[in-house]
Amino acid sequence: MNQNLSSFIWSVADLLRGDYKQSEYGRVILPFTVLRRLDCVLEWTKVAVLKEYDKRKAAGVNPEPFLRKKSKQHFYNTSPLDLKKLMGDADNIRENLFSYVEAFSADVRDIFDCFDFHNQVQRLDKANLLYLVTEKFANIDLHPNVVSNEQMGHVFEELIRKFAEISNETAGEHFTPREVIRLMVNLLFIEDDEALTKPGVVRSLYDPTAGTGGMLSVAEEHLAQLNPDARLVMYGQELNAESYAICKADMLIKGQDVSQIVLGNTLADDGLAGQQFDYMLSNPPFGVEWKKIQKAIQDEHKQQGYNGRFGPGLPRVSDGSLLFLMHLISKMRPAKDGGSRFGIVLNGSPLFTGNAGSGESEIRRYVLENDLLEAIIGLPTDMFYNTGISTYVWIVTNRKPKHRQGKVQLIDASGLWQKMRKSLGSKRKELSDDHIEQITKLFGKAKAASTTDADGQQVPISRIFKNQDFGYQTITVERPERDSKGNVVKETKGKRKGQPKPDSSLRDTEDVPLAEEIEAYFEREVLPHVPDAWIDHEKTKTGYEIPFNRHFYVFKPPRDLAEIDAELKVVTDRIVEMIGGLSQ
Incomplete structure (x- = not known):
């Protein structure tokens, strides 16, 4: 059903061929699909809505709340026209189509503005295609009693994917792979299954980088399977106007409220300022610089400190990933009010970039010292459409269950994948249902676990650490300056007067694990090698890093030397034989 319907809708491309590039088809097909769906959804309440509109207008009352009630939807339309009626006046189709779209409620008009629908209609009209395209859509039956909200959502998602694939833009800018979202949603809800299955439960979910709304949709589907009576109220913000339009349209098509989906730059201008949520999901852009919004971010950091979103510190301008992490923590x-849990996909650099005292290290310090990090899951490479790099899912919460308090779980899922039948951009691997279940179980058990690799060797796949295991103190080790005779030069003034003067060329640093006494470490590791050294305690800094791969590294001893020699002998004998053959 879905396949046939989306193929039928996509057949409009045959009309566009020649006048539109292939990568532009979606700009026509997506808004017209939305328009026809809304047209069909409102059909059976249209008479009642128009009657109510005239009544309230005559009374000089704001008709909006009454019209929503009459339409039994989160939107309405006050035009006597619909797509079928538009067909009856071919000469004025452009003007009539404009007036029909203008008569929708504000949220729907916003969607068509972001689709740049006005310009697409002008362009179709100029190419003498507007009537043909509108007719094609007017003849598709998208009534909810024929195509359910869920089916419509899948059709629309398929169209988005097709459009992204044939567009020159990378699909990854719009999409997080569905199976990655399913894994994240599993991890997000797993410890709350009991609470989420109570009748009439209402929870909020927020995505600050909503894209086309994939994370919100999959989370809603998952919760509906757990508990059909549960309601997930969805919130989101998206920077790209077209992705924003698609997200809102997709939700509207499924009968969801879109009033809390906002357009704009989440970091520079929080469209949902002051709001807090039960659950959050995000896949922010990897390694993207934030130079354009640097002043706004720095001003908030300096002026608001911990009352704002960026109290702990700021990462380097070349990568804004950790800004999104802090933004989510602020939400x-x-x-005491029930707490929150969120999942965010990050690349490798937020795990370890930056020395003690740097913005990145201070952010990690804040997360770990406040016991917010529950787990990090290392995903396989080649999982995303626009990059083949290693990626990590961070699960962050301020309501850890008792057995997780003070601890962090690391799961190495980089070996859990299957090859895709057909690559999509950089995406060559995917998680199967079994892989998702395996990772979810590892997370749920919250225990150390191993697996057997291809060589039959036991390798760790899940490890549990104390928060402080990731902390260290960077100490500055000084050594004295000496004169030409080798005598120690002394300080002549200041609070160190009479003490050895440090030689900056001999200055060094050491990282001491947080769990260890600095003096004991210094006596054991430094003094035996440089007996004249001392620590400048004023320069000591605390740092945090999570060297994920190091914790899963398994040493494999090199092969026996005799075995390597034997192999080399075979190769050299063969070369000698070949040379001999050439000289004959």
């Missing part, structure tokens, strides 16, 4: 409900 968490206080633990």
